[in-house]
Amino acid sequence: MERVVDPLAQKRSLPAGNAGTIAFIVMVAALVMAPFFTYPLFIMQAMCFALFALAFNLLIGYVGLLSFGHALYFGWASYVAAYAAKAWGFPPEAAILAGTATGAALGIVAGSLAIRRQGIYFSMITLALAQMMYFVALRAKFTGGEDGIQGVPRGHLFGLFDLNNQMTMYVLVLVIFLGGFLFINRIIHSPFGEVLKAIRENETRAISLGYKTDRYKLMAFVLSATLAGLAGATKALVVQIASLTDVYWPMSGEVVLMSLVGGLGTIFGPIVGSFIILAMQYKLSSLGEWVLVIQGVIFVTCVLVFRRGIVGELANKLRIRGL
Protein backbone atom coordinates (compact mmCIF):
# COMPACT_ATOMS: atom_id res chain seq x y z
CA MET A 1 0.00 0.00 0.00
CA GLU A 2 1.30 3.42 -0.92
CA ARG A 3 1.69 6.27 1.44
CA VAL A 4 -0.94 8.87 1.25
CA VAL A 5 -1.13 12.37 2.54
CA ASP A 6 0.18 14.62 5.14
CA PRO A 7 3.51 13.95 6.77
CA LEU A 8 2.28 16.07 9.64
CA ALA A 9 -0.10 13.61 11.18
CA GLN A 10 2.55 10.95 11.11
CA LYS A 11 4.97 12.72 13.37
CA ARG A 12 2.97 12.42 16.50
CA SER A 13 -0.40 11.34 17.61
CA LEU A 14 -0.75 13.30 20.78
CA PRO A 15 -4.29 13.71 22.06
CA ALA A 16 -5.04 17.04 20.46
CA GLY A 17 -2.30 18.85 22.41
CA ASN A 18 -2.48 22.45 23.55
CA ALA A 19 -2.96 23.96 20.12
CA GLY A 20 -5.71 21.44 19.45
CA THR A 21 -7.48 22.29 22.69
CA ILE A 22 -7.30 26.00 22.01
CA ALA A 23 -8.55 25.52 18.46
CA PHE A 24 -11.39 23.40 19.77
CA ILE A 25 -12.44 26.02 22.31
CA VAL A 26 -12.29 28.76 19.68
CA MET A 27 -14.39 26.64 17.35
CA VAL A 28 -17.04 25.93 19.98
CA ALA A 29 -17.18 29.59 20.96
CA ALA A 30 -17.50 30.65 17.33
CA LEU A 31 -20.28 28.14 16.68
CA VAL A 32 -22.18 29.22 19.79
CA MET A 33 -21.99 32.87 18.75
CA ALA A 34 -22.49 32.34 15.04
CA PRO A 35 -26.31 32.18 14.89
CA PHE A 36 -26.52 35.66 16.40
CA PHE A 37 -24.42 37.10 13.59
CA THR A 38 -25.31 35.14 10.50
CA TYR A 39 -28.01 32.83 9.13
CA PRO A 40 -28.48 29.87 11.50
CA LEU A 41 -29.67 27.74 8.58
CA PHE A 42 -26.39 28.27 6.76
CA ILE A 43 -24.29 27.38 9.82
CA MET A 44 -26.41 24.28 10.46
CA GLN A 45 -25.91 23.11 6.89
CA ALA A 46 -22.22 23.86 7.13
CA MET A 47 -21.96 21.79 10.32
CA CYS A 48 -23.68 18.87 8.60
CA PHE A 49 -21.23 19.05 5.72
CA ALA A 50 -18.35 19.48 8.15
CA LEU A 51 -19.34 16.27 9.93
CA PHE A 52 -19.65 14.59 6.54
CA ALA A 53 -16.16 15.75 5.60
CA LEU A 54 -14.78 14.66 8.97
CA ALA A 55 -16.20 11.20 8.37
CA PHE A 56 -14.67 11.09 4.90
CA ASN A 57 -11.35 12.32 6.25
CA LEU A 58 -11.26 9.49 8.77
CA LEU A 59 -10.72 7.13 5.82
CA ILE A 60 -8.40 9.12 3.59
CA GLY A 61 -6.46 10.84 6.32
CA TYR A 62 -5.95 8.00 8.75
CA VAL A 63 -6.27 4.79 6.74
CA GLY A 64 -5.17 6.15 3.37
CA LEU A 65 -8.33 5.00 1.60
CA LEU A 66 -9.81 7.45 -0.89
CA SER A 67 -13.54 6.79 -1.07
CA PHE A 68 -15.07 8.43 -4.11
CA GLY A 69 -18.59 7.38 -3.22
CA HIS A 70 -19.37 8.89 0.13
CA ALA A 71 -22.51 10.52 -1.22
CA LEU A 72 -24.01 7.04 -1.00
CA TYR A 73 -24.15 7.01 2.82
CA PHE A 74 -24.89 10.70 3.16
CA GLY A 75 -27.67 10.71 0.57
CA TRP A 76 -29.35 7.44 1.50
CA ALA A 77 -29.30 8.28 5.19
CA SER A 78 -30.94 11.56 4.33
CA TYR A 79 -33.63 9.75 2.28
CA VAL A 80 -34.38 7.25 5.03
CA ALA A 81 -34.46 9.88 7.76
CA ALA A 82 -36.75 12.09 5.66
CA TYR A 83 -39.04 9.21 4.80
CA ALA A 84 -39.17 7.96 8.39
CA ALA A 85 -40.04 11.41 9.66
CA LYS A 86 -42.59 12.16 6.97
CA ALA A 87 -44.30 8.90 6.03
CA TRP A 88 -43.92 6.90 9.23
CA GLY A 89 -44.18 9.88 11.56
CA PHE A 90 -40.98 9.01 13.41
CA PRO A 91 -39.88 11.55 16.04
CA PRO A 92 -36.68 13.35 15.00
CA GLU A 93 -34.32 11.32 17.20
CA ALA A 94 -35.64 8.06 15.74
CA ALA A 95 -35.52 9.43 12.19
CA ILE A 96 -31.89 10.45 12.60
CA LEU A 97 -31.11 7.06 14.13
CA ALA A 98 -32.80 5.28 11.22
CA GLY A 99 -30.76 7.32 8.73
CA THR A 100 -27.53 6.68 10.61
CA ALA A 101 -28.26 2.95 10.71
CA THR A 102 -28.81 3.04 6.95
CA GLY A 103 -25.38 4.60 6.52
CA ALA A 104 -23.88 1.87 8.69
CA ALA A 105 -25.63 -0.95 6.82
CA LEU A 106 -24.60 0.39 3.43
CA GLY A 107 -21.11 0.88 4.78
CA ILE A 108 -20.86 -2.77 5.75
CA VAL A 109 -21.93 -3.96 2.29
CA ALA A 110 -19.95 -1.44 0.21
CA GLY A 111 -16.97 -1.57 2.54
CA SER A 112 -16.57 -5.32 2.48
CA LEU A 113 -16.61 -5.22 -1.33
CA ALA A 114 -14.32 -2.23 -1.73
CA ILE A 115 -11.56 -3.31 0.66
CA ARG A 116 -10.99 -6.35 -1.52
CA ARG A 117 -8.97 -4.13 -3.84
CA GLN A 118 -6.37 -1.54 -3.10
CA GLY A 119 -5.30 1.93 -4.05
CA ILE A 120 -6.91 3.33 -7.11
CA TYR A 121 -9.26 0.39 -7.56
CA PHE A 122 -10.71 1.05 -4.13
CA SER A 123 -11.70 4.53 -5.26
CA MET A 124 -13.24 3.28 -8.48
CA ILE A 125 -15.24 0.59 -6.67
CA THR A 126 -16.67 3.00 -4.13
CA LEU A 127 -17.61 5.37 -6.92
CA ALA A 128 -19.26 2.62 -8.96
CA LEU A 129 -21.25 1.28 -6.01
CA ALA A 130 -22.44 4.78 -5.18
CA GLN A 131 -23.53 5.28 -8.77
CA MET A 132 -25.45 2.02 -8.65
CA MET A 133 -27.35 3.12 -5.57
CA TYR A 134 -27.97 6.47 -7.23
CA PHE A 135 -29.84 4.64 -9.98
CA VAL A 136 -31.75 2.70 -7.34
CA ALA A 137 -32.71 5.97 -5.65
CA LEU A 138 -33.74 7.39 -9.01
CA ARG A 139 -36.07 4.44 -9.62
CA ALA A 140 -37.35 3.66 -6.13
CA LYS A 141 -40.84 4.89 -5.35
CA PHE A 142 -40.21 6.11 -1.82
CA THR A 143 -37.51 8.61 -2.82
CA GLY A 144 -39.92 10.61 -4.95
CA GLY A 145 -37.57 10.47 -7.99
CA GLU A 146 -36.69 13.88 -9.35
CA ASP A 147 -38.84 15.69 -6.76
CA GLY A 148 -37.19 14.11 -3.75
CA ILE A 149 -38.91 14.06 -0.38
CA GLN A 150 -40.07 17.56 0.40
CA GLY A 151 -41.59 19.16 3.44
CA VAL A 152 -39.94 16.85 5.97
CA PRO A 153 -41.35 17.64 9.43
CA ARG A 154 -38.77 18.44 12.08
CA GLY A 155 -41.06 17.38 14.92
CA HIS A 156 -40.41 17.48 18.64
CA LEU A 157 -37.15 16.09 20.00
CA PHE A 158 -37.95 13.48 22.69
CA GLY A 159 -41.45 14.87 22.51
CA LEU A 160 -40.23 17.93 24.40
CA PHE A 161 -38.29 20.37 22.26
CA ASP A 162 -39.97 21.91 19.25
CA LEU A 163 -37.39 21.74 16.47
CA ASN A 164 -39.38 24.12 14.28
CA ASN A 165 -37.81 26.74 16.46
CA GLN A 166 -34.63 27.56 14.56
CA MET A 167 -32.55 27.99 17.73
CA THR A 168 -33.61 24.67 19.23
CA MET A 169 -32.72 22.98 15.96
CA TYR A 170 -29.41 24.81 16.00
CA VAL A 171 -28.56 23.47 19.43
CA LEU A 172 -29.38 19.92 18.32
CA VAL A 173 -27.19 20.19 15.21
CA LEU A 174 -24.38 21.73 17.26
CA VAL A 175 -24.55 18.88 19.77
CA ILE A 176 -24.54 16.25 17.00
CA PHE A 177 -21.65 17.94 15.23
CA LEU A 178 -19.52 18.30 18.36
CA GLY A 179 -20.37 14.76 19.42
CA GLY A 180 -19.28 13.46 16.04
CA PHE A 181 -16.11 15.53 16.15
CA LEU A 182 -15.11 14.28 19.60
CA PHE A 183 -15.96 10.71 18.66
CA ILE A 184 -13.74 10.87 15.57
CA ASN A 185 -10.99 12.45 17.64
CA ARG A 186 -11.30 9.63 20.12
CA ILE A 187 -11.02 7.05 17.32
CA ILE A 188 -7.94 8.72 15.87
CA HIS A 189 -6.11 8.77 19.17
CA SER A 190 -7.13 5.32 20.34
CA PRO A 191 -5.01 2.17 19.93
CA PHE A 192 -7.41 1.27 17.14
CA GLY A 193 -6.53 4.56 15.44
CA GLU A 194 -2.83 3.81 15.79
CA VAL A 195 -3.32 0.54 13.94
CA LEU A 196 -5.18 2.41 11.21
CA LYS A 197 -2.24 4.75 10.80
CA ALA A 198 0.12 1.80 10.71
CA ILE A 199 -1.95 0.35 7.87
CA ARG A 200 -1.78 3.64 6.04
CA GLU A 201 1.98 3.76 6.35
CA ASN A 202 2.75 0.17 5.51
CA GLU A 203 0.00 -2.38 5.23
CA THR A 204 2.31 -5.31 4.60
CA ARG A 205 4.21 -4.62 7.77
CA ALA A 206 1.01 -4.26 9.76
CA ILE A 207 -0.05 -7.67 8.47
CA SER A 208 3.29 -9.16 9.39
CA LEU A 209 2.84 -7.80 12.90
CA GLY A 210 -0.25 -9.93 13.16
CA TYR A 211 -2.97 -7.36 12.56
CA LYS A 212 -5.92 -8.50 10.50
CA THR A 213 -5.79 -5.35 8.41
CA ASP A 214 -8.91 -6.13 6.43
CA ARG A 215 -10.95 -6.11 9.62
CA TYR A 216 -9.49 -2.80 10.68
CA LYS A 217 -10.11 -1.29 7.28
CA LEU A 218 -13.68 -2.51 7.23
CA MET A 219 -14.27 -1.23 10.74
CA ALA A 220 -12.91 2.20 9.79
CA PHE A 221 -15.01 2.15 6.64
CA VAL A 222 -18.19 1.35 8.53
CA LEU A 223 -17.47 4.02 11.15
CA SER A 224 -16.92 6.54 8.39
CA ALA A 225 -20.11 5.54 6.57
CA THR A 226 -22.09 5.65 9.82
CA LEU A 227 -20.94 9.16 10.61
CA ALA A 228 -21.59 10.25 7.04
CA GLY A 229 -25.06 8.80 7.55
CA LEU A 230 -25.50 10.78 10.74
CA ALA A 231 -24.55 13.93 8.86
CA GLY A 232 -26.95 13.16 6.01
CA ALA A 233 -29.85 12.31 8.32
CA THR A 234 -29.35 15.50 10.30
CA LYS A 235 -29.18 17.53 7.12
CA ALA A 236 -32.50 16.08 5.96
CA LEU A 237 -34.16 17.52 9.07
CA VAL A 238 -32.31 20.83 8.81
CA VAL A 239 -33.23 21.64 5.22
CA GLN A 240 -36.40 19.48 5.34
CA ILE A 241 -35.65 18.02 1.92
CA ALA A 242 -33.98 14.84 0.74
CA SER A 243 -33.09 14.87 -2.93
CA LEU A 244 -31.06 13.18 -5.65
CA THR A 245 -28.33 15.81 -5.38
CA ASP A 246 -27.18 14.23 -2.15
CA VAL A 247 -26.66 10.76 -3.64
CA TYR A 248 -25.20 11.83 -6.97
CA TRP A 249 -21.46 11.63 -7.74
CA PRO A 250 -20.76 15.40 -7.66
CA MET A 251 -21.63 15.24 -3.95
CA SER A 252 -18.94 12.58 -3.47
CA GLY A 253 -16.54 14.91 -5.27
CA GLU A 254 -17.60 17.84 -3.12
CA VAL A 255 -16.75 16.12 0.14
CA VAL A 256 -13.34 15.22 -1.27
CA LEU A 257 -12.87 18.86 -2.21
CA MET A 258 -13.88 20.10 1.24
CA SER A 259 -11.37 17.84 2.95
CA LEU A 260 -8.65 18.58 0.42
CA VAL A 261 -9.04 22.35 0.76
CA GLY A 262 -8.99 22.19 4.53
CA GLY A 263 -6.23 19.59 4.71
CA LEU A 264 -6.42 15.83 4.34
CA GLY A 265 -5.40 14.05 7.50
CA THR A 266 -5.75 17.11 9.72
CA ILE A 267 -8.28 17.23 12.52
CA PHE A 268 -9.75 20.65 11.82
CA GLY A 269 -9.12 20.80 8.09
CA PRO A 270 -12.35 19.20 6.91
CA ILE A 271 -14.36 21.65 9.03
CA VAL A 272 -12.55 24.68 7.65
CA GLY A 273 -12.85 23.26 4.14
CA SER A 274 -16.57 22.65 4.30
CA PHE A 275 -17.33 26.11 5.66
CA ILE A 276 -15.25 27.66 2.87
CA ILE A 277 -16.72 25.56 0.06
CA LEU A 278 -20.27 26.03 1.27
CA ALA A 279 -19.80 29.79 1.72
CA MET A 280 -18.35 29.91 -1.77
CA GLN A 281 -21.39 28.15 -3.18
CA TYR A 282 -23.71 30.62 -1.46
CA LYS A 283 -21.77 33.66 -2.59
CA LEU A 284 -21.26 32.45 -6.12
CA SER A 285 -24.63 30.86 -6.73
CA SER A 286 -25.41 33.60 -9.24
CA LEU A 287 -22.57 32.37 -11.41
CA GLY A 288 -24.42 29.16 -12.22
CA GLU A 289 -22.29 26.54 -13.90
CA TRP A 290 -19.10 28.49 -13.35
CA VAL A 291 -19.15 27.14 -9.81
CA LEU A 292 -18.26 23.77 -11.31
CA VAL A 293 -15.30 25.31 -13.11
CA ILE A 294 -14.16 27.09 -9.97
CA GLN A 295 -14.34 23.84 -8.01
CA GLY A 296 -12.26 22.16 -10.68
CA VAL A 297 -9.68 24.93 -10.53
CA ILE A 298 -9.50 24.60 -6.74
CA PHE A 299 -8.96 20.85 -7.11
CA VAL A 300 -6.12 21.35 -9.57
CA THR A 301 -4.52 24.13 -7.53
CA CYS A 302 -4.70 22.16 -4.30
CA VAL A 303 -3.12 19.08 -5.83
CA LEU A 304 -0.35 21.00 -7.54
CA VAL A 305 0.72 23.58 -4.98
CA PHE A 306 -1.30 23.19 -1.83
CA ARG A 307 -1.39 19.51 -0.97
CA ARG A 308 -1.53 19.98 2.79
CA GLY A 309 -4.62 22.17 2.60
CA ILE A 310 -5.21 25.33 4.58
CA VAL A 311 -4.94 23.87 8.06
CA GLY A 312 -2.06 21.61 7.09
CA GLU A 313 -0.04 24.45 5.57
CA LEU A 314 -0.80 26.72 8.49
CA ALA A 315 0.19 24.14 11.08
CA ASN A 316 3.33 23.38 9.13
CA LYS A 317 4.32 27.03 8.92
CA LEU A 318 3.66 27.70 12.58
CA ARG A 319 5.10 24.33 13.59
CA ILE A 320 1.98 23.44 15.52
CA ARG A 321 1.01 19.85 15.95
CA GLY A 322 -2.32 18.38 16.76
CA LEU A 323 -4.49 20.47 14.48
Add this chain to the structure above:
Amino acid sequence: MFTIFGVPSAVLFGQLLIGLINGSFYALLSLGLAVIFGMLNIINFAHGAQYMMGAFAAYLLLQITGLGYWPALIVVPIIVGIVGVIIERVFLQWLYKLDHLYGLLLTFGLALIIEGVARNYFGSAGLPYSLPDSLVGGQNLGFMFLPNYRAWVIGVSLVICFGTWFAIERTRLGAYLRAATENPTLVRAFGINVPRMITLTYGFGVALAAFAGVMAAPIYNVSPQMGSELIIVVFAVVVIGGMGSILGAILTGFGLGIVEGLTKVFFPEASNTVIFVIMAIVLLVRPAGLFGRRA
Protein backbone atom coordinates in the same frame (compact mmCIF):
# COMPACT_ATOMS: atom_id res chain seq x y z
CA MET B 1 -40.06 -13.18 -37.15
CA PHE B 2 -39.67 -15.69 -34.37
CA THR B 3 -39.44 -15.45 -30.61
CA ILE B 4 -36.75 -16.45 -28.14
CA PHE B 5 -37.84 -16.99 -24.52
CA GLY B 6 -41.01 -15.13 -25.40
CA VAL B 7 -39.13 -12.14 -26.77
CA PRO B 8 -39.52 -11.23 -30.46
CA SER B 9 -36.21 -11.81 -32.21
CA ALA B 10 -36.13 -8.30 -33.65
CA VAL B 11 -36.28 -6.83 -30.15
CA LEU B 12 -33.65 -9.20 -28.87
CA PHE B 13 -31.23 -8.58 -31.71
CA GLY B 14 -31.97 -4.87 -31.60
CA GLN B 15 -30.93 -4.71 -27.96
CA LEU B 16 -27.95 -6.92 -28.62
CA LEU B 17 -26.88 -4.44 -31.25
CA ILE B 18 -27.28 -1.53 -28.84
CA GLY B 19 -25.31 -3.57 -26.34
CA LEU B 20 -22.53 -4.05 -28.86
CA ILE B 21 -22.50 -0.32 -29.58
CA ASN B 22 -22.27 0.54 -25.90
CA GLY B 23 -19.68 -2.20 -25.57
CA SER B 24 -17.62 -0.56 -28.33
CA PHE B 25 -17.45 2.62 -26.31
CA TYR B 26 -16.70 0.79 -23.08
CA ALA B 27 -13.90 -1.06 -24.83
CA LEU B 28 -12.42 2.05 -26.46
CA LEU B 29 -12.50 4.05 -23.25
CA SER B 30 -11.27 1.33 -20.90
CA LEU B 31 -8.51 0.61 -23.39
CA GLY B 32 -7.42 4.25 -23.21
CA LEU B 33 -7.60 4.18 -19.42
CA ALA B 34 -5.51 1.03 -19.30
CA VAL B 35 -2.87 2.40 -21.67
CA ILE B 36 -2.61 5.64 -19.69
CA PHE B 37 -2.54 3.86 -16.36
CA GLY B 38 0.12 1.47 -17.54
CA MET B 39 2.46 4.26 -18.50
CA LEU B 40 1.60 7.15 -16.19
CA ASN B 41 0.26 5.31 -13.16
CA ILE B 42 -2.61 7.76 -13.19
CA ILE B 43 -6.28 6.98 -13.45
CA ASN B 44 -7.47 9.53 -15.93
CA PHE B 45 -10.73 10.77 -14.47
CA ALA B 46 -10.89 13.34 -17.24
CA HIS B 47 -11.26 10.55 -19.79
CA GLY B 48 -15.02 11.01 -19.94
CA ALA B 49 -14.63 14.76 -20.29
CA GLN B 50 -12.14 14.23 -23.10
CA TYR B 51 -14.58 11.93 -24.84
CA MET B 52 -17.18 14.68 -24.51
CA MET B 53 -14.62 17.16 -25.87
CA GLY B 54 -14.27 14.94 -28.91
CA ALA B 55 -18.00 15.06 -29.58
CA PHE B 56 -18.12 18.83 -29.08
CA ALA B 57 -15.08 19.38 -31.25
CA ALA B 58 -16.81 17.48 -34.06
CA TYR B 59 -19.93 19.56 -33.54
CA LEU B 60 -18.03 22.85 -33.56
CA LEU B 61 -15.95 21.83 -36.54
CA LEU B 62 -19.17 21.31 -38.46
CA GLN B 63 -20.73 24.58 -37.26
CA ILE B 64 -17.71 26.79 -37.79
CA THR B 65 -15.73 25.37 -40.66
CA GLY B 66 -18.34 23.13 -42.23
CA LEU B 67 -16.04 20.13 -42.00
CA GLY B 68 -18.22 17.06 -41.67
CA TYR B 69 -17.96 13.68 -40.03
CA TRP B 70 -15.14 12.13 -42.04
CA PRO B 71 -12.60 14.93 -41.66
CA ALA B 72 -13.64 15.24 -38.00
CA LEU B 73 -12.80 11.61 -37.41
CA ILE B 74 -9.18 12.44 -38.26
CA VAL B 75 -8.85 16.07 -37.18
CA VAL B 76 -10.61 15.92 -33.81
CA PRO B 77 -8.47 13.18 -32.23
CA ILE B 78 -5.38 15.12 -33.29
CA ILE B 79 -6.63 18.40 -31.79
CA VAL B 80 -7.86 16.85 -28.55
CA GLY B 81 -4.74 14.68 -28.40
CA ILE B 82 -2.64 17.85 -28.52
CA VAL B 83 -4.73 19.25 -25.68
CA GLY B 84 -3.90 16.02 -23.84
CA VAL B 85 -0.19 16.52 -24.46
CA ILE B 86 -0.46 20.04 -23.06
CA ILE B 87 -2.34 18.76 -20.01
CA GLU B 88 0.38 16.19 -19.39
CA ARG B 89 3.16 18.77 -19.69
CA VAL B 90 1.46 21.45 -17.60
CA PHE B 91 -0.18 19.35 -14.87
CA LEU B 92 0.40 15.64 -14.81
CA GLN B 93 4.17 15.49 -15.08
CA TRP B 94 4.49 16.86 -11.55
CA LEU B 95 2.53 14.01 -10.05
CA TYR B 96 4.46 10.90 -11.04
CA LYS B 97 6.41 10.74 -7.82
CA LEU B 98 3.34 11.21 -5.65
CA ASP B 99 0.65 8.79 -4.61
CA HIS B 100 -1.76 7.60 -7.34
CA LEU B 101 -4.59 9.34 -5.57
CA TYR B 102 -3.34 12.79 -6.48
CA GLY B 103 -3.54 11.91 -10.16
CA LEU B 104 -7.15 10.90 -9.66
CA LEU B 105 -7.95 14.12 -7.78
CA LEU B 106 -6.24 16.34 -10.34
CA THR B 107 -7.87 14.74 -13.34
CA PHE B 108 -11.21 14.88 -11.52
CA GLY B 109 -10.66 18.62 -11.19
CA LEU B 110 -9.86 18.84 -14.90
CA ALA B 111 -13.05 16.93 -15.68
CA LEU B 112 -15.08 19.42 -13.64
CA ILE B 113 -13.46 22.33 -15.46
CA ILE B 114 -14.07 20.87 -18.92
CA GLU B 115 -17.65 19.89 -18.13
CA GLY B 116 -18.37 23.22 -16.45
CA VAL B 117 -17.09 25.21 -19.43
CA ALA B 118 -19.14 23.08 -21.82
CA ARG B 119 -22.28 23.58 -19.75
CA ASN B 120 -21.76 27.32 -19.68
CA TYR B 121 -21.56 27.66 -23.41
CA PHE B 122 -23.91 24.92 -24.55
CA GLY B 123 -26.37 24.38 -21.69
CA SER B 124 -27.24 20.93 -20.43
CA ALA B 125 -29.51 20.00 -23.29
CA GLY B 126 -28.13 17.77 -26.01
CA LEU B 127 -27.19 19.10 -29.44
CA PRO B 128 -27.92 17.01 -32.51
CA TYR B 129 -25.17 15.82 -34.84
CA SER B 130 -26.41 14.24 -38.03
CA LEU B 131 -25.22 11.00 -39.56
CA PRO B 132 -22.76 11.17 -42.44
CA ASP B 133 -24.73 10.83 -45.70
CA SER B 134 -22.78 7.80 -46.82
CA LEU B 135 -23.86 5.81 -43.77
CA VAL B 136 -27.56 6.67 -43.72
CA GLY B 137 -29.88 3.72 -44.08
CA GLY B 138 -29.27 0.11 -43.24
CA GLN B 139 -29.41 -3.52 -44.20
CA ASN B 140 -32.28 -5.87 -43.68
CA LEU B 141 -30.67 -9.06 -42.48
CA GLY B 142 -33.92 -11.00 -42.42
CA PHE B 143 -34.02 -11.45 -38.67
CA MET B 144 -33.28 -7.82 -37.87
CA PHE B 145 -32.62 -4.39 -39.34
CA LEU B 146 -28.99 -3.31 -39.13
CA PRO B 147 -28.41 0.45 -39.50
CA ASN B 148 -25.25 1.10 -41.47
CA TYR B 149 -23.85 3.59 -39.00
CA ARG B 150 -24.07 1.16 -36.11
CA ALA B 151 -22.36 -1.56 -38.09
CA TRP B 152 -19.65 0.94 -38.91
CA VAL B 153 -19.14 1.92 -35.27
CA ILE B 154 -18.79 -1.67 -34.14
CA GLY B 155 -16.44 -2.51 -36.99
CA VAL B 156 -14.20 0.51 -36.50
CA SER B 157 -14.05 0.02 -32.73
CA LEU B 158 -12.93 -3.55 -33.23
CA VAL B 159 -10.26 -2.45 -35.71
CA ILE B 160 -8.99 0.32 -33.42
CA CYS B 161 -9.01 -1.90 -30.34
CA PHE B 162 -7.12 -4.72 -31.97
CA GLY B 163 -4.84 -2.28 -33.76
CA THR B 164 -3.89 -0.82 -30.40
CA TRP B 165 -3.42 -4.26 -28.94
CA PHE B 166 -1.21 -5.21 -31.88
CA ALA B 167 0.82 -2.02 -31.63
CA ILE B 168 1.48 -2.52 -27.95
CA GLU B 169 2.00 -6.26 -27.83
CA ARG B 170 3.58 -6.99 -31.20
CA THR B 171 5.65 -4.03 -32.40
CA ARG B 172 9.00 -2.61 -31.44
CA LEU B 173 7.47 0.66 -30.24
CA GLY B 174 5.06 -1.31 -28.11
CA ALA B 175 7.95 -3.27 -26.67
CA TYR B 176 9.66 -0.03 -25.62
CA LEU B 177 6.40 1.06 -24.09
CA ARG B 178 5.96 -2.13 -22.12
CA ALA B 179 9.57 -2.06 -21.04
CA ALA B 180 9.24 1.53 -19.86
CA THR B 181 6.17 0.54 -17.86
CA GLU B 182 8.19 -2.13 -16.09
CA ASN B 183 11.40 -0.22 -15.52
CA PRO B 184 11.62 3.35 -16.82
CA THR B 185 15.11 3.97 -15.47
CA LEU B 186 16.63 1.04 -17.31
CA VAL B 187 14.86 1.93 -20.55
CA ARG B 188 16.20 5.47 -20.26
CA ALA B 189 19.67 4.09 -19.84
CA PHE B 190 19.26 2.50 -23.26
CA GLY B 191 18.88 5.97 -24.70
CA ILE B 192 15.13 6.04 -25.11
CA ASN B 193 13.40 9.28 -24.26
CA VAL B 194 10.95 7.97 -21.67
CA PRO B 195 9.40 11.28 -20.58
CA ARG B 196 8.51 12.03 -24.20
CA MET B 197 7.06 8.56 -24.55
CA ILE B 198 4.94 9.16 -21.47
CA THR B 199 3.68 12.45 -22.89
CA LEU B 200 2.81 10.87 -26.21
CA THR B 201 1.12 7.92 -24.51
CA TYR B 202 -1.16 10.28 -22.67
CA GLY B 203 -1.83 12.18 -25.88
CA PHE B 204 -2.67 8.91 -27.61
CA GLY B 205 -5.02 7.80 -24.81
CA VAL B 206 -6.81 11.15 -24.93
CA ALA B 207 -7.01 11.02 -28.73
CA LEU B 208 -8.62 7.59 -28.41
CA ALA B 209 -11.26 9.05 -26.09
CA ALA B 210 -11.87 11.92 -28.52
CA PHE B 211 -12.18 9.47 -31.39
CA ALA B 212 -14.83 7.60 -29.43
CA GLY B 213 -16.53 10.93 -28.81
CA VAL B 214 -16.73 11.71 -32.54
CA MET B 215 -18.17 8.29 -33.23
CA ALA B 216 -20.69 8.73 -30.43
CA ALA B 217 -21.86 12.15 -31.63
CA PRO B 218 -24.38 10.89 -34.23
CA ILE B 219 -25.72 8.15 -31.94
CA TYR B 220 -26.13 9.93 -28.64
CA ASN B 221 -26.76 13.64 -28.45
CA VAL B 222 -23.75 15.86 -27.96
CA SER B 223 -24.12 17.04 -24.37
CA PRO B 224 -21.79 18.25 -21.60
CA GLN B 225 -22.65 15.40 -19.23
CA MET B 226 -22.29 12.60 -21.78
CA GLY B 227 -18.82 11.83 -20.44
CA SER B 228 -19.25 11.82 -16.69
CA GLU B 229 -22.02 9.21 -16.64
CA LEU B 230 -20.09 7.00 -19.01
CA ILE B 231 -16.77 7.21 -17.23
CA ILE B 232 -18.21 5.78 -14.01
CA VAL B 233 -19.51 2.75 -15.90
CA VAL B 234 -16.12 2.44 -17.58
CA PHE B 235 -14.49 2.47 -14.14
CA ALA B 236 -16.66 -0.50 -13.20
CA VAL B 237 -15.64 -2.18 -16.46
CA VAL B 238 -12.00 -1.58 -15.59
CA VAL B 239 -12.48 -3.01 -12.10
CA ILE B 240 -14.10 -6.11 -13.61
CA GLY B 241 -11.47 -6.62 -16.28
CA GLY B 242 -8.42 -5.42 -14.46
CA MET B 243 -6.03 -3.04 -16.17
CA GLY B 244 -3.18 -5.47 -16.50
CA SER B 245 -4.24 -6.73 -19.90
CA ILE B 246 -5.11 -4.80 -23.05
CA LEU B 247 -6.99 -7.72 -24.54
CA GLY B 248 -8.82 -8.17 -21.25
CA ALA B 249 -10.00 -4.57 -21.33
CA ILE B 250 -11.34 -5.01 -24.88
CA LEU B 251 -13.13 -8.29 -24.17
CA THR B 252 -14.63 -7.03 -20.92
CA GLY B 253 -15.85 -3.88 -22.62
CA PHE B 254 -17.68 -5.67 -25.42
CA GLY B 255 -18.88 -8.46 -23.14
CA LEU B 256 -20.41 -6.12 -20.62
CA GLY B 257 -22.07 -4.09 -23.36
CA ILE B 258 -23.79 -7.26 -24.57
CA VAL B 259 -24.82 -8.27 -21.05
CA GLU B 260 -26.27 -4.81 -20.54
CA GLY B 261 -28.20 -5.07 -23.81
CA LEU B 262 -29.63 -8.43 -22.83
CA THR B 263 -30.63 -7.10 -19.43
CA LYS B 264 -32.61 -4.40 -21.21
CA VAL B 265 -34.65 -7.13 -22.89
CA PHE B 266 -35.27 -9.45 -19.99
CA PHE B 267 -35.13 -7.23 -16.93
CA PRO B 268 -35.22 -3.59 -18.03
CA GLU B 269 -35.36 -2.17 -14.49
CA ALA B 270 -31.84 -3.42 -13.85
CA SER B 271 -30.22 -2.25 -17.08
CA ASN B 272 -28.61 0.79 -15.44
CA THR B 273 -27.21 -1.18 -12.56
CA VAL B 274 -26.32 -4.55 -14.04
CA ILE B 275 -22.68 -3.68 -14.70
CA PHE B 276 -22.23 -2.54 -11.11
CA VAL B 277 -23.87 -5.73 -9.85
CA ILE B 278 -21.50 -7.79 -12.00
CA MET B 279 -18.64 -5.79 -10.55
CA ALA B 280 -19.77 -6.67 -7.03
CA ILE B 281 -20.02 -10.36 -7.93
CA VAL B 282 -16.60 -10.37 -9.57
CA LEU B 283 -15.13 -8.72 -6.48
CA LEU B 284 -16.60 -11.48 -4.36
CA VAL B 285 -15.41 -14.42 -6.40
CA ARG B 286 -12.31 -13.08 -8.12
CA PRO B 287 -11.09 -9.99 -6.31
CA ALA B 288 -8.23 -9.35 -8.72
CA GLY B 289 -10.62 -8.97 -11.67
CA LEU B 290 -11.17 -11.30 -14.58
CA PHE B 291 -7.90 -10.56 -16.33
CA GLY B 292 -6.06 -8.82 -13.54
CA ARG B 293 -2.91 -9.70 -11.73
CA ARG B 294 -3.10 -9.46 -7.98
CA ALA B 295 -2.12 -5.90 -7.14
